[in-house]
Amino acid sequence: MATTATGIEAAARRRPARFAEFARRNPTMLAGLVIIAAMAAVAIASPLIAPHPLAINPIDRLKPPSAAHPFGTDMLGRDIFARTVHGGRISLLVGFSVAALTTVFGTAIGLVAGYLRRLDAFVMRVMDGLMAVPGILLAIAFMAIASASVMNVVVAIAIAEVPRMVRLVRSVVLTIREQPYIEAAVSIGTRTPKLILRHILPNTIAPMTVQATYVCASAMITEAILSFLGAGTPPEIPSWGNIMAEGREFFELTPWIILFPGLFLAATVLAVNLVGDGLRDTLDPRIARRM
């Protein structure tokens, strides 16, 4: 017991030192994490910070930023600050959901394609075909047949992102499967599912995590673009893309309607990209040299 207690104490004493070391080595990654945490906190607390993102106030139409409306108002007199604060919810939700969905499906397909050679050629031709369609158009095409909802936006963007994840995971599997320890595992009679999950999957985690952060960043931008083009999140939901879409008509008069949500979106995407770069450098120095 005593040894465990001292062990924990020692770990606790080491922790600040380790944090300082981490901060010194990855200042940009730390900045990214802080921005994401702040955005997430604002998004979660948005009902408290700004309770009425949908409140219409026709007297205060298209007002420039002021004390009452720090980010100004739109053509219905809605407070851009309140809407921007709420908009973070959609962007973060879409970003992280797409990253999760892409990782699950991309990894599953990539593992199977990389390990089972019979399926490989077919699966990869399908992925090549999907990659030939620009991601935004693939998502647009999906949204054109599906009804406008946040869930469909997530699915649409994930469909466009999966092929790249498949390629990545497959390329890792192809190098791992030639390793002697895989041969050893096969020779002692390890079954294929166990072989894939126990011996191959763990090797894909580092590059997969890095790719997932980039997917998250690109998904947030794609959501904004889809909403901006009128093929994304339903217009009544104040997502950053929707707020900006509504600001287009009056842009010359009221640039703040596009500028403020645009800044929030750019800051969030930048933060996720910085974390991605940091993860890449930490987890896999070999990719760091290649990128």
Add this chain to the structure above:
Amino acid sequence: MYAYVLRRLLATIPVMAVVAVFVFLLLHLAPGDPAAIIAGDYAQPADIARIRTELGLDQPIYVQFWRWLWSLLHGDLGVSIFSGLPVTRLIAQRLQPTLAIASGTIVMAVMIAVPLGVIAAWKAGSWIDRLIMVFAVLGFSIPVFVIGYIFIYAFAIALPLFPVEGYAPIERGIGPFLHTIFLPCFVLAILYAALLARITRASMLEILTEDYIRTAHAKGLSSRTVLVTHALRNAAVPIATVIGIGVALLLGGVVVTESVFNIPGLGRLTVDAILHRDYPVIQGLILVFSLIYVVVNLLIDLSYAVFDPRIRY
């Protein structure tokens, strides 16, 4: 050489086949009756029935696919539901601005990104390298339409150097044409250059550690000669590859940029087609955009031999 070109050409067939199947299935995977989707929200049952027989939607799905593929191979992409015009004609009318912006962007992005990437690699770790990499991450993180509006505000409203929107076809003279496409190209080039600068820096960093670079320096060649003729030439193949992969990103960006600058190209056609749920047009556009991607990447693959004489097909 010819054998390689032929093989590479044949390899594009399965890719386009997958795209074609996807585009065909798009309408049929949609929940609900395709005829009802095409007819729109306010259609009478009689209209839906008429559309179903007109478009052959009452046939078995494989019959529909073969018919569709057959007309596709004859260059027939169907008829727009909204305007009643052939999709091929609609696309042909709108092709020029899109190709002009896409190629203008590639040229501009290469002119921005390659020098930046070379300098960043040469001065790796210095403040100038950091600054260039900050630009590269930023360019990737700001949505294209936000950059677009900021630039319109800066260079068309506050400082009226360029038109706020619109497009002058090349037939109206090269001056007005360049004047209208400069700003859209520049906006898109920032995104594309961010991608290219990263890959240029990375490839150069790898090459600069090679023995022959040290030899070149030891011979007393100027840094400039070593960088440009010894290092950059060898970095050309990975850079060209990323230019090709980036075309998918670029074409997506063109759709958005045309919409910001109100340019009547394929991007505007796409946005209008979504708003009207004009499926034949959307299908045609996806095929055309994918074809552009495939052709550009084919040309880039074939160009490797120009950059690197060691590559023989």
